[in-house]
Amino acid sequence: MEERNLPAPCVVVLVGAGAAGKSTWAAERFAAELVVSSDRLRALVGAGEDDLAASADAFALLDEVVRQRIGRRLTTVIDTLGLDKARRVKWLELARAQGIPCVAVAFDTPAAECRRRNRERSKRIPADVLTSQLKSWTAAKKELPEEGFDEVLMPRAIRVVPEAFVGAAEAVRRQEEAPTRLRFGLQLSSYTHKGGRKTTGEWIKEIGTKAEAAGFDAIYVMDHFRQIPQVGRAWEDFLESWTTLAYLAAATERVQLGTLVTGITYRNVAHLGKIVATLDVLSGGRAVCGLGLAWFEAEHKAYGWDFPSVGERYKLLEDALQLLPVLWGPGNKPWQGKVLDVPETACYPRPLQDPLPILVGGSGNRTLRLAARYADAVNVFGDATKVRERAAYLKSQTDRDIRITQLSTTLVGKNHQQLTKQIEQYRPRNQDPARYAATVNAGTIDDQIGRFRELAEAGASEVMLSLLDLDDDLSPLDTMAEVIAAFR
Template sequence: MILNLPSPCVVVLVGPGASGKTTWAQAHFPADTIVSSDRLRALAGAGEDDIAASTDAFALLEQIVAVRLRRRLTTVIDTLGLDTDRRLAWLELARRHDLPCVAVAFDTPAAECRARNRGRAKRIPADALTAQLRAWRRVRDLLGTEGYAEVLAPQPVRVVPAAFVTSSRAAERQRERPTGLRFGLHLSTFTFTGGTPATAERLREIAAAAEDAGFDAIYVMDHFRQIPQIGRAWENFLESYTTLAYLAACTTRARLGALVTGVTYRNVAHLGKIVATLDVLSGGRAVCGLGLAWFAAEHAAYGWDFPPVDRRYALLEDALRLLPLLWGPGSPAFEGRVLSVPEAACYPRPLQEHVPIILGGGGERRTLRLAARHADAANVLGDLDTVRHKAAVLRAHCAEAGREPIELTHLCTALVGADDREVAALVDRLRSPRQDPARYAAAMHAGTVDDHVGRFRELAEAGVAEVMVRLPDLTDAEPLARLAKVISAFR
């Protein structure tokens, strides 16, 4: 199994000459991540064997390593690594910049090192190699005491976003003992191939491809212009419930909803009517996502009131209580903290006996407590450890409310490639010219099919029932075929 190292990281190669360090580094890392004392000797002197240039070469190496670590770039330090003071200085520098640092120990037999050296065009002097072999025997026993994240033997490795470091083992668990997981497609951009005139056609193609790929649901963001976390305000952005109505006509199976509806954007009773209509026209497939609303600039741009957070929480709690009344029998009066509805009536009522409500947000004191009391699911963001923690908090709130645990769902981004080469090509094509590839890959969760199978298995093990996935390259239907291979692992 290939070992996954977290991106970014520092890799210190340690071993005598001719032990295979440079060959191993070149086989597993991009050339521009490797800082080689030999190459710098050639740059500072007359060639890699210009020993007189060693002092200048190492001065350059220290400067380059310092700059790369300060910029949090994966760095492979290709020297003999036998100088303990230098190793410890690199380790301390990595810690200062919060970078994991691993040592790779090249314990190649002395006879093999000497044989390799004899085959070189430019050999290490025999006495120098003997001294290195002798020093290596002393250093080998020190490495485990120096405090590296790991001390590795040379083996196949790859550098991946932190979310995928343990995914290989999780993917293996999914193959051996499959578990189920629902998948929702999260539509957050509408800048499709062909521009505005092709929007309806692209959206129809994507919806059909999503159902073919095995998605259980399709969600849209409830905004009126693009949010700054994803794009620019003037990019094409469709109104949510109009889009969901169109998707109802383009699909037959997938559940449909806004993830999540801002509670400040519409009269709540009117929202209940909208969701009920969507449920009827979709054949009973509506999901009602609700959230506190956060985008103050959007409210200002449209002239909407943006109440203080306490009032928005009061409105949200009222909405959670009112909507089921609207969708139920009769026309009861409702008096809430801030809402008063004389007749909670909605005809036709939804086809579903109970329209599921997903509450978005991970606030532990208010939002998750409201979800535990009134919703069917809570949708949270964050890494695996955060999700595990939120799941525990949600369970505790449900127990306090006297309810069985409600579902936990998770919204995330995924950029899926068939293999590492395709992943790198996607990252290079989609990132902005000034954006560091590794940072973009981490932000987009760029990984192979197997990486994502493992990541989603870990989320399922953390208690997630459904993942809502945003695909950053969804300008047409093609990316859905790649994610279909991930979904199939959970069927």
């Protein structure tokens, strides 16, 4: 049976008579901590799961647990009979109040099968009780479609996944039937690894060669001078960007090499032009010049650099976008912009690429307008919906063919079991696994193929990945090779 993806968080209400298979189905498809079971709660407040005298207390406790979990926006699978309409509607209302999807799973198991299963139980449901439940199910079956659930599903293979992967299966099918080409870039955002700094050079070289073998089209590095708080701690090892790219140029043969993105305040712009041109020549024409506003104020203060206002940095960025192509072109004429004044624009040797691609990083309208006027590509954040919005805005600003690239943190597993282990390994102790999975786009090979197909359909020509787990193990590059192969 084809697997169905539901968005996390969601509420799943199981509805059916006793012995219809609800608990078995839930246990096979959901982690135990997601399932709120009336039987288990009866054992908690009574003498055991079959202590019917404890039912009222068990159901009261179930309602409270469900309320608390939904209030915390946690995926909740309600494993009870689900035959009480008032209770179902109450759970649905709780989900609606939190903006969480709520589905019912209807167990329309034939009465004869329920009775057969019940006879095989060591502790049977009394026959008259089961008959009553089966009658209640007949009524509930008619009521469910009118109660307002997002969907009423039959028991099937179900997974709860981050929103980005809900439509993955359909997108994978589209990719198989009508393949589209997509470029893949690997972003390096951390340099801590098990070998320590003495082997950092070999580690970086191995990443470069394995990424190239996996089919990546480019390798990018962050342009910072110490680790940013979104990734790690300030005192962790962090390599200078353009030096690292030069090293990677010698270690690789095919991939493009660039920054995501060079902070416009970090270097004299004419000097930056010389650095980029040198990399392009030494790499055989593989340099990409990424440019951005340089947002990290603490880094500026630590190195004694000025941190101009946003407006001044935008002026500097616009000047750089105009100056760099002049530097890389012929001649030695003076150039003056809004804030830059360069008496001589000599840069020899000139880059091998003509033009050398300039990529602007940022999703805001002001940044996109600059990209529309001067750049070859713009890198944006967000899911397929955000990419589609940014693509439409960019199109409204220019007739030029500006490539859209998209950057995301990515955790890829070969299968569900491996992915679950990876999520448990990397998530912070106090963070909900589902919420963490969404933050790092945790998905299987097929999940990722579907996500990237949707990004391509939204307008992305290249996806750039910061793979979460390269510090101690480079096997994710091999796993990503299977994803990349689907777009070749």
